[in-house]
Amino acid sequence: MIVFAGPSIAGIDPALTDGFDLRPPAQQGDVFLAALDQPLVIGIIDGYFEGVPSVWHKEILWALSRGIAVCGASSMGALRAAELDSFGMRGTGEIYAAYRDGVLEDDDEVALLHGPAELGYPGLSLAMVNVRATVDAARTDGIVTSRQAGLLKDVAKSQFYKSRTWHSILAEINIQDLPKDANTALRSWLGENEVDQKKLDAADLLTQLSDGAFSSSSVDFHFEETDLWITATHTWRRRRHTEPETERAGYSLLGGL
Template identity: 45%
Template sequence: MAGGTIGRRALRADRSCSPRCAGAWCFRREAVCAGVDADAIGMSDVIIFCGPTLAGVGLPSAVRRQPPAALGDMLAAAPKVPSTLILIDGLFGRQRSPWHKEILTLLSAGHRVVGAASMGALRACELHQFGMIGVGVVFRAYRRGVLIDDGDVAVAHAPAELGWRQLSVAMVDVLTALGRTRHAGAVDHATACVIYDRARAMSFKDRSWSKMLDGLPISGELVRMLAAAPSTKQADALRAVEFALHDSRWPLPPPAPPSTRWERFLP
């Protein structure tokens, strides 16, 4: 299938770009945005919507933490003055996810909206031409067509009462872990493709390293390397926080106010 072909291509290291590149993951640019000086607008709060991607990770005091966003949450949390909102994690399935119209409404009101890592990367890819800012590896991979499946960033997680702890491995983290171990020469291409195929065949709720590696003739060292590989999603989320706090660029003038008929669907 198309998704499998694209994913396998990402396992081959591209040394023509940078020593830090692995496969289709390019580390040269951390953000895509256009800008005017935020000082002219008066940046206020930084609000981040996150859950499993940053579970257990401390954030600067200047960042106000909100749980994963459902439909209407971003609009409800936005201050009256232009501010920065970072979308990392969003709810889906039983609850409606943040709609594009909601983000367009925020942009039209003068807010800066940054997306990365998970649902935020998806929305930024879809809305970057309207002023939403995308940050990080996952955003760039979706924008370039290296990733095409929304489910590649999905994970199972614990409820809020248990700190949103992540319970499964996102496909994007599988890809980057395999890319890095291939680049280091720790796993051959054929074995990496077997692991990839197993991961792709699993539901996002069931995907774990123990299941992906079960019964394979690989070393304990490789098992440890894969299981301990840094999360690309988490790294992207932290890049987005760093960008929001220290980059003064603001999107180009907001688009014309969108239709508000969608607001009747808000909870």
């Protein structure tokens, strides 16, 4: 079982990744090349965007057409699963369900600036889906009011994904909207209660894979090998044999484009 992951599993229990062929966040062509290895399952959690071409829908469809189960969650995987579940790709987790049901639409909900593989893909900014999950938990615990929760989400959403952090969010909240004592209480609460929804969804996918879920694929569409597809796959095949193993610096959509 091949799984593409990075920032979404940073700090995750190592036991959850045992038994997988764990590969870096996917870029365009990686799913096609993985399918050439004829795995039982391809799991997509994280994927690159912006600096390099993102995972192409057509390569996922090609893998599915060859009887390989493809599933996704958390980040890029959640996005692609929501877009392609009608073709047989399968998704799991809260983020996937939100995209599938139209609760979330924007790619930047899962966008994240992160560090290199050598450091374990540490997150350097805050994904909007994690802001939403954390603020909802804070409201449930009585740390913030419903109105304050809405304001926190609005401020976070207005910030560029590369610079969004709890510090930047709380610094922008007006003192009239979140008084100093409430701001202090929230900061203290965050230390022990912040919700990493992307990591939770990634762990859910890995657990289901370990339990044998998503182990078969059956599709009812015809895969058309267009000239563009043939050209692309020739390029990807050459890359497999000539591209050195280098760190892919960039940004990851913990489910995004």
